[in-house]
Amino acid sequence: MKEITRNWPFLGCLLVLAGAGIATPHLFGAYWTLVALNLAMWIALTQSWTLFSGMTGYISLGHVVFYGIGAYVVVATFKTVPLWISVPMGGVVAALFALIVALPVLRVRGPYFVILTFGVAELVKFIILNIETGLGKSSRLLFGAPGAQTLLYVMICLAIAASGLTLFAKVSRFGRGLTAIREDETAAETVGIPVARYKVIAFAASAAIPGMVGGLMALRSTYFEVLQVFNPIVSFTIVTMAIIGGSGDARGPLFGAAFMVGLSELLWANAPRLYMILLGLFLVGFVVFAPSGLVGLLARRGRETSA
Amino acid sequence: MDILFSPQLLFSALVLGALYALIALGLNLVYGTMRLLNIAHGDLVMIGAYAAFWLFTLTGISPLIGLPVIAVLTAGVGVALYSVLFRGQLEGTQSVAQLEANSLLLFFGISVVLQNVMALAFTASPRAYRHLDDVYHVAGVAMTGNRVATLLIAVLVLAGVVIFLKSTIYGLAVTALIQSRDAAKVVGINVSQVQVGSFALGFGVAGIAGALISMAEQISPFMGFPFTIAAFVVIILGGLGNIAGGIIAGVLLGFIEIYAVALTSATYRSILLYGIFVGVLLIRPQGLFGKTRGG
Numbered sequence: 001m002k003e004i005t006r007n008w009p010f011l012g013c014l015l016v017l018a019g020a021g022i023a024t025p026h027l028f029g030a031y032w033t034l035v036a037l038n039l040a041m042w043i044a045l046t047q048s049w050t051l052f053s054g055m056t057g058y059i060s061l062g063h064v065v066f067y068g069i070g071a072y073v074v075v076a077t078f079k080t081v082p083l084w085i086s087v088p089m090g091g092v093v094a095a096l097f098a099l100i101v102a103l104p105v106l107r108v109r110g111p112y113f114v115i116l117t118f119g120v121a122e123l124v125k126f127i128i129l130n131i132e133t134g135l136g137k138s139s140r141l142l143f144g145a146p147g148a149q150t151l152l153y154v155m156i157c158l159a160i161a162a163s164g165l166t167l168f169a170k171v172s173r174f175g176r177g178l179t180a181i182r183e184d185e186t187a188a189e190t191v192g193i194p195v196a197r198y199k200v201i202a203f204a205a206s207a208a209i210p211g212m213v214g215g216l217m218a219l220r221s222t223y224f225e226v227l228q229v230f231n232p233i234v235s236f237t238i239v240t241m242a243i244i245g246g247s248g249d250a251r252g253p254l255f256g257a258a259f260m261v262g263l264s265e266l267l268w269a270n271a272p273r274l275y276m277i278l279l280g281l282f283l284v285g286f287v288v289f290a291p292s293g294l295v296g297l298l299a300r301r302g303r304e305t306s307a
Numbered sequence: 308m309d310i311l312f313s314p315q316l317l318f319s320a321l322v323l324g325a326l327y328a329l330i331a332l333g334l335n336l337v338y339g340t341m342r343l344l345n346i347a348h349g350d351l352v353m354i355g356a357y358a359a360f361w362l363f364t365l366t367g368i369s370p371l372i373g374l375p376v377i378a379v380l381t382a383g384v385g386v387a388l389y390s391v392l393f394r395g396q397l398e399g400t401q402s403v404a405q406l407e408a409n410s411l412l413l414f415f416g417i418s419v420v421l422q423n424v425m426a427l428a429f430t431a432s433p434r435a436y437r438h439l440d441d442v443y444h445v446a447g448v449a450m451t452g453n454r455v456a457t458l459l460i461a462v463l464v465l466a467g468v469v470i471f472l473k474s475t476i477y478g479l480a481v482t483a484l485i486q487s488r489d490a491a492k493v494v495g496i497n498v499s500q501v502q503v504g505s506f507a508l509g510f511g512v513a514g515i516a517g518a519l520i521s522m523a524e525q526i527s528p529f530m531g532f533p534f535t536i537a538a539f540v541v542i543i544l545g546g547l548g549n550i551a552g553g554i555i556a557g558v559l560l561g562f563i564e565i566y567a568v569a570l571t572s573a574t575y576r577s578i579l580l581y582g583i584f585v586g587v588l589l590i591r592p593q594g595l596f597g598k599t600r601g602g
Contacts, residue, residue, distance in 0.1 A: 057404075057408075061411075108592055110403075110407055111411065112588055115344070115539055115584075115588070116589070122577070126577040129577075130574060130575070133574065236415060243412060276419050276422075277423045277427070279416075280415075280418070280419035283413075283419075284392070284416035287413050288396070
């Protein structure tokens, strides 16, 4: 507990963000509500990614699969199962899927793991696409989904939960175990860390919240199309945000998501190509010049001014 | 079952297999010598295709004649990327795992930039041109001139690269680097020179593949990605860094794809491709033929 309270600047920052998010629909209107929803979504996704990939060093390039599965659960049960059940169920199904694939997938290391996660996500995408085509549904419309304000409030809860989970993992015995796996998996195993169990738990935990986020975003767009929901760009954007923010702990995703959402607000509507080009350039730039991300840059600046 | 013995299918499988082998060759060279995972590889194919398109549309010169120019162009992109980004990465990064992870992220960034710069310059809409599309009938097989040319040139380039790697001192240096980087340094191989050469060769061959594809298929700024995936399937099947294994696996994937689609339906094509991809990684990540390098 002491270690969590030591992170008071982070917790304060999170509370201020959440408060601003809650106030947004009342103060700034519909457009900014959607921007806040976007920001909360990316924070929740990137925090979840950090919980597994940031800590263990197993880079997942397929996190969109959990998002897509959650969305599919909510869409497929729409109007038959109440949303307060189906959205959490999306998270549960995504986590279960992660548990099932974890054992074979997590045996694979390094670059194989990275491209494997991507391959699994694409495979699931095309299987669901074929199921939907078989059912004769090229896309589905959702009528009577809740409004943006409700979705925003739930999304803020998810963003806080994901941030809290990552923060908790970082300071706990569990998190130190994960970090040890990143540094040297064989050594971690030798000193008695239950490597396989930790990896599987972290993987499933990092799938649950994206599953719920996917369900909420399906409700937000009131429209479901497999290729769009399982778009690999989502996975890539998560990784980019995590790298730009600094993927080591819970602070990075806040910075990374805020930075990229800000950039996309400036550019996406008028110059989507330019936005993508900058996304690519920033990713390259941060990997080469600032591998510890914005968090690292700010920390260095802080040390220099205080010194 | 008659369909399995159709010479038409055999021809299609050979053409596709040769293209896959060609594209995967470049990916394999860059991975094998430097441990860089180039997920922008398909985008070099795309650039080669656009170069061929503009060469033909603006000047009327056949892409077949322009192949050397196109290869030099994409090789130039490779050399530029090596000099600006990857030389530093290769020298500065200590662990192989870190290098592989970083290269994946860097190449992803490059891929996004290349695709969107091309879309900005030439719009995102698909383009095509007609060249050598007369149909010939040989032994019951209907083939267009451009597909015959694709097959012949792909085989020639593959053979050329293999002979080059096997019989020239430079090629042997490449093979040595694939087998053991440290040992290659010890015996006095100029590693940096071999690395820039691998970039140029790998990217140049990708450009040639793109030019060949552009004669028969529509091209767009986002056409490269499926080729990247196919190339990854191929080099994993063949064993990362195993050049000969990669060529066999390329032809194999071409055959699997054409025959499986003919037996089932085109809607299963993507499931099949990713199914093989995931299956091989889970069951035999070292590939069907194993690695040529130790450890």
